[in-house]
Amino acid sequence: MESGVNVQMDANGLLKNISDADKVAPMQKWARDLYEYRQRNFLKDDPMYLACKPPGGPRQFEQTYGFQFVENPDFNRVLVLLGGGNRNRRVIYTDGREQVGQINGDADNPLYYGRAVAHWEGDTWVIDIKGFNEKFWFDNGGLPHTDQLHLIEKFTRTDMKTMKYEVTIDDPGAYTRKWTSSWTFEWIPNEETPFFLCQDNRP
C-alpha cells in the first residue's frame, strides 16, 4: 500500500475492510474495481497460487522465505536468488546497459521480472525496472498493473541487520499518479534461502 496510508490488511494482502480499497493506492477506476473484485474473491485468481507464476516486482520481496543478493562484480551484475515462488533467479545489471531485450535471448518480450539496471546514489542502491508483462500480480493483495509499469526501487542498508526498501510505482495505465511504498528487511545471518518450490504443491 502507499506509504503513509493506514489500512489494516493481513500478511496475504487481504484488506480487513473492503471499504478501504480506495485508500490503498491512487488507482484508476478500472484498476480500483479490479482490485476490489480480487479482494472480494479472497484473491482466488492469484496467478502465483493458481499456477506458480513468478512473483514479479515488489512482490518477490513480500515472500516468506526471503531472498539473497549475490554481488557478481566479475560480470557487472547482481544475482537475485528468490526464496518465494518457484525459487527463481534473476539478474540486475550494473554495467550501464539499456533496458532492452537480448539478442537470441528473450528479445523484447515483456517479462515477469522485467529488465533491471542499478546504480548507487550515496549509500542507496537504486534499481530501475521496466519491461514487465501483465501475467502476474506485483503485490500479494492483487494491486493491478499494466505493461507500462516502471519501478524505481531503493535499498538502503542502515545497519548490519536492517535494510530499508522503498519502491516507486509509475504505471500510467493503472494509477493516476506515481506512488511510493516502503518497508524494511531483516538480515538473517548464516543461512541459505530455504529450498521451497511452489511447484512442489502441484502434481
Place this chain on the structure above:
Amino acid sequence: MNYVFAVAVLAFALSTSAFAQQGQAQQGQQGQQPQQGRGQGGGGGRGQRGPAAPAAPTPRRPDGKPWIGSAAGQKPGRWNGGPTTLPQGILEKVPFQPWARAVYDQRQIDQFEPHTRCKASGVSRQFSTPYGTEFVDMEKDLKRIYILDMGGPNSYRIIYMDGREHPKDFTPTNYGHSVGHWEGDTLVVETVGLNEKFWMDTRGTPHTDKLKFTERFTRTDMNTLQYQATIDDPGTYTAPWTTGVFTMRWAANVDPFEYICQDNNHGPELMLGSQTEIDNTKFFVP
C-alpha cells in the same frame, strides 16, 4: 479438453522420441545438440552448429584452475548439450535392480517426466534443457559455484567449494546438497540429499533418495566441457556405475534470460493453473 491434451502429449512424445533416436545414433563421446521442438517460447542460447572452429585453449583463473564458466571480466556464456540419457551406449551394462529396469522400460513408453510439469530437476538433468546452463564461478569470493539453469524452473544450484561436508540432517530436495573440489583440472562435484521427485535425465533413468551422484567436469578447451557421472544408488542399482563421457559446447556472450516453465510446459492440464480457480477437492498423485 482431453482430446486437446492427448494431442499435446502425442506431439511431445514424437518430438522426444525422434530426438532419442538421433541421440542413440550419436552414441559415446559425441556432443549433443540442444533439442529442438521442446521448451517452446524461450528461444536463444543455442549451441554451435556444424564442425566447431579450432578452439582457444582452456581459460584459466589466476590460481591456474580452469574457469568452469566465463572468465572474470568477459561476457557471460553458457554450456549447451548435456546428457539426454545417462546410460547412452552402455545401457545393457547398467546394473539395474529388476524393478528399476522395469521402471526404466516403462518410462521409455510413457515419458511422463516431472520436468515437463516444471519440477526443478537436479544433477545431470539440469544440463539437459535446450537452453543450456551458466556456471557462475565465485569460488574466490564466496567459496562456491552457482549453476543457473536457463530452461526448466529458472532456478539455480549451489556447489560449495569450501571443503564442508554434507549436512547430517538434510531434508532431501530436487537439487540436493552439492560439494565440489578440484582434482587437477577436473571439477568433481558430489551431490546427496536428493529426493525422488525428478528424473536424472530426460529418459527416466531411475533413482531413489539413497543416491550419491558424482559429476566430473573437465574443460578441455575454450569450447568444450566434458561431463561424466557416477551413480551410486543402492536403492536402484546393484553396484555403482559410471556413464560415458558427454560433451557440452560453449555458447559465448549470452546473458541468462528469463524462461518461465509455467508459461511453456507441455502438460498444462496437470497443473492447477489450467483450471479457472483453486480447487482443493481433487487429489493428485505426482
